[in-house]
Amino acid sequence: MLRTALTIAKKDIYSELRTKQVLGTMIIFAGLVILVLSFAFDPANNTTKAVIPGAVWIIIVFSGILGLNRSLVSEQRNDTMHGLLVAPMDASSIYLGKFLANFSMILVVELVSIPFLFLLFDFKITGSILYFILVLFVGSFGFIAIGTFLAALASNSKSSEMLLPLLLFPMTSPVLIGVTQATKIILTNMEKLPTAIAWLQLVTAYDVIFFVLCFLLIEYVLEV
């Protein structure tokens, strides 16, 4: 299963490196959000710093949706999804492959955009960078795991680009609430670290439950 999933993920990432359609759009979008935020909130003002944890997740969520939408819709051209479905593997391998590709892409977006955000707002992390990376990882994992599943569900609809955010935001709201709270604490107030860890545990449990559910249910979603 892992071998075929990695083959699919490699194919998606290689396609992206060649066409530069999705990742380029995601990074440009993230950059634009940061620029607009810098116009709306004065980076020199200290109260602006309170916006940063939320801004981090706004960037991840909205640029993530751009990538998620494309990852499954692109398999409809020439019915390439049928090519994957008739190959000797479970549908869950397709899900895992798509998840790995989407997760890698969102990590690249985070790697580029978050340092840019911190630089532009002259934001100095007073908390723990390692915990911050952990929160990013756990939050992105949950968001992409659920998002990949829902993108597969929405890809059969003619208005998939509209349907995906409508399904995705309610489903991922526990993840987003949890990671935004944890990010706020970890970036600005390490004294409340136990509270941040509690939020992280909640999000991790949600991630695991939904990842397993998506893994089991994807077969019914991808059926022709």
Add this chain to the structure above:
Amino acid sequence: MIEIKKLTKQADNKLILRGIDLSITQGETVAILGPNGAGKSTLLKVLATLIKPTSGLVKINGLDLIKDHIEVKKLFGYLPHSSLLYDHYTPLENLVFFGDLYGVKDVEKRARNLVNEVGLSFFINEPVKNFSRGMIQRIAIARAIIHEPKIMLLDEPHTGLDQGAISILNNVILSMKEKGCTTLMVTHDFKQAAAICDRIIIVKNGKIADDFKINNKSLNLVSEKYQVLVEGVS
């Protein structure tokens, strides 16, 4: 090789397949004919594991189509209307990718050989999006046989092809037959069906209306039977 018993498929309260019973032995080349909406492509999609049957039993090489679906998938090569190819990939990249999914050993060598066989070695590093329909279909044929399947499921494979591509496709089917490969081909092209198949199945309203062997590539026999059964000409 393929055993189908009482196969039905229902979609949105409409019965598309109404109890298909069929037995195909290894090495047979079978054409499935019938009017539009008869259920030919649905039958092929069920065999290709793309659609789950509503009821009935399908065994391929003694394996259950649903329970042993991964083992069954290794046995067949599927060529539908669409090419199933990635546009921005070259023929070599497409074949290597699908070969990897099937676990083909020495996949790049096999892919290069197939591209040569279908006469596109000159375009091996060109993206597929620049190809004509005929060229795409040649690569699609190569994709379907990359893992040397024991069964080929072809859905209107001759549609939109020039004479060169038709000849290549027929040669592939016949050479695979020599190796003992079973072929099931949904088609509207009676001429090609008569030329390369040794058995004809006519499907009408989700049922098998006729099932007969043809000798001497008799196009007339196929046309007459089809007209009587489907078009009501006596």
